Amino acid sequence: MGDPSRYEAYRVLQRNDIPAVVWLEDALGYYGMNTVLFRLHIIVPSIDTAAEALQLQGWTLYQPPPRELRSFLSDLPPSSYRRLLPPDWVEDPVEPWPPLPPDQVVERQPELVLFSADFWHVSLHGNKSMFPPLEMLVDSLITAILDSPDGTFLQVRLGVYICALYSEVAPLRHPDFAASLRPTNRHFHHDGVNGMLVTTIPAINRQRKFRDALAES
Template sequence: MEDLPRYQPCYILRDNRIPCVMWCEDAIAHYGVPTVVFSLYLLVPNINQAAEALVQSGWHLEDTQMRPTWTPGIGPPPLPSKEPPPGPTTTILLPASEWNYTFPETSHQNLIPSLPALLDGLIDKLLDDPLTESDFFNHLAMLILYLYDYSPDAKRRSFAEELKYDHRQFHYDRSSGMSSGLPFFRHERKIRDALRNGTYQLCDCSADRNDEELFTAKVEARLRALNPSPFSADVYETEKNEDEEGEGEDTENSDNN
């Protein structure tokens, strides 16, 4: 990974022998998602220990949610390069245990989680959510769906074998074309819990494909037919042809005059 001032907290934690991995936008960007990045989210084993290490290197606690951020004027932390100190990027520390993430037992610390570990953590956290329309739900759902839209590996049906057993049906259902709204995630939570309880077995698709709450393509097609977009391809071609015919008539009238 390129040494950038944005990732200084990672280097500082690593120097203090505190494991960490990037999460949220920085993590999904590594797997091909063309997203912008906001705050730097890091998973750590112990947020108090990680926060203390960053504070000792020049960060301060922005609030009570353990969000160390750089404070200009008290001396820059050690840089991985000779570039100037970072701007006011906020570093948000998240306890790895709450995302069911286990750090690999290896001497080499990779700051990017593997794709299966990233998806497992995001899916598990989302399915533990109350699953109501909220900023938290929308953020997590977006991260997951972006990975499925942009990551070539996540598009493979066989990728399910790399996920935790609890999440394999989620992958099969997503690959089968289920829509990705709240009904889908609520359905997947029931399936995950049933897999954990041993009352469900994996299959190609866990729902009837005629269930229009989970497979909404037909519903969306009917709505488009009832309310055609004024900017649809058909309307564009019709208006284009009418304009060309009008221009032809104007030219003909001009020639006759």
């Protein structure tokens, strides 16, 4: 979390006055979840505008190989994200042996995934923080898991995030937190806070029906 080079893409977007928030594992780790960081995920209003600004600074669009292993990105609409490689990207780097001392290790920037704010149902208007407000993150993840097709990599991944949030992030359990969420997500949150299963397919289907009925009323 403390590697400054990891967030260079975010700083490029800031210098170009492009609203952005760091998302998924980095944001979850910011709020105290125990997680490992791989790709960097950033939400922006327009992935085309953001990708263009980054390409002018040396980032390149990533073209996955034909037989790349499926991931949760495979379940997203292609128009909702863009993958880029940083200027210092090295494919399959050869690690020195014996390993270098920690103070000599050069940290490389990770692969970048730009997400559309529309897909995650978030608004970046007025946001000045590198990381999203906790209520924005929770609202978005709940909405996304209820909207995701059952049994997909995306739904499983979101389920892992949500389970970890409710078990590891203490502010979610504050009695006043629910009021900051969308009314349609509060029932899901109430069950999650109280230790009920919320991320199995039957549980998601029940939560989805409750949300849809509340929205219709």
